Amino acid sequence: MVEKEIENKMKTEEYFVNMGPQHPAAHGVLRLLLTIDGEIIKNVDPDLGYIHRSIEKMCERDSYQQIVHLTDRMDYLSSHINNEAVCLAVEKGLDIEVSDRVKVIRTIVSELTRLASHQLWWGVIGMDLGALTTYFYAFRDREYINDIFEETCGARLTMNYNIPGGLMFDIHPNFVNRVKEFLVHFKTKLPEYDRLLTGNVIFQKRTKGVGVLTKEDAISYGATGPVGRGSGFACDVRKTHPYSAYDRVEFKEALFTEGDSLARYKVRIMEMWESMSIIDQLIDNIPEGDIKTPTKAVIKLPKGEFYQRVEAARGELGVYINSTGTKNPYRVKFRSSGFSNLSVLNHITKGAKIADLVATMASFDFVIPDIDR
């Protein structure tokens, strides 16, 4: 009787809270409509479009060379990989094969991009969970890569180094040495990441068993990249559908089966080691050759459909080009990894606390322009 009275007095009510569009843990303009009961999440409803630029519509009026420049505004932390995806799709349509030199350089720069992206993610996952130091450690190491990009590609973030048929220009004479210097540096610093954060008791308690995603759900929701691989879904496009020079290097696909936020964290740490190993295998053997296979100034793809999948830092990126034989594509679709990964968020955070939602989102590593496009 007394218990019932207490229950009546302590009765809670469901209500709505806006998380975002300017919430620091969203890392951009993502608005989540939370239905909560006390601190328990009942429903997460993402409201998108705050940075929607309709890149797909813009592609329909642009030439194939111009499209490349739009793609690094999607997932700006995998800009080189996005560029590469479009270039590979256009090259597939033109039926041209780029030289080995281009393939190897693209692969090295892709892996450097992945490293820089994961470094930034590692910095902000600490920050989201209350450990500010990680941010400075990560940015110290990320500067090395950005400097390499600046020297070779001319830009630090949106590189536009790829063009259909090859590369904009050859690598800088310092490129090989600076990449090697970076590898020596980062191989001593990555264990520091583990010592600082991975083993931390607070960090472990915030992430272990939080936001658990099963393998079946990962496949059904199309959750790829570290999110899928943390749940045991072997979805690495570099392994399943190799492109560029990934068929000539040996690397392990980072797979964990726990499916929680800590597993997704471990996948990315392991991927950083594997990326360094890939660069190690290639950096001393960049073949000689042309950096550009000549294409016509105005590229016209033959009539048909062309699809290219690549592994961006956040998962699978798909580029679908439908051509009617003119100089503009008839339809372009970008299957972005963040969009599919976001769809699983509601499913795995129902019943969790708001703080767990922040931890889960940090382990998902959302880049909002990639979701909105």
Added chain:
Amino acid sequence: MKNEDLQNIINGFGKNLEFTTEESEFLNVIVPKEQLHEVCEQLKTNPDLKFDYLYCLTGMDWGSDLGVIYHLESTELKHLIVVKVKTDDRENPTLDSVCDIWRTAEFHEMEVYDFFGIKFNNHPNLKRLFLTPDWDGWPLRKDYVDEANMIIK
């Protein structure tokens, strides 16, 4: 599995579907919209097909027809297929939702609704996803006109 084998198994459904590999690297299956859900269900559950991973869902405006393209992969058996469905009703295009088969379709179908105005039966939460609820028209359709914001060359 080879495309011919895939085609034979799918023909076994007894649905009289249209197949083509022209202008595409994949085997394309064109499904009438009335049979879409049933065929998709079988593509996923048939033990020889097991298409469990919908890796891309694209809305399409072919000029006279609107439709959706599904890119499917089997994570276990490693084969790929493309399913296409069309509707010639531009006023009120309606297709069946496949989000009970592949959960990822829920968000992608919302995107298709937002840009093409294709409605999906049995979708749990069909709404404007990127654009505002009062947006007029369907921007990715070929007959969409927006004189203020579109640059036409």
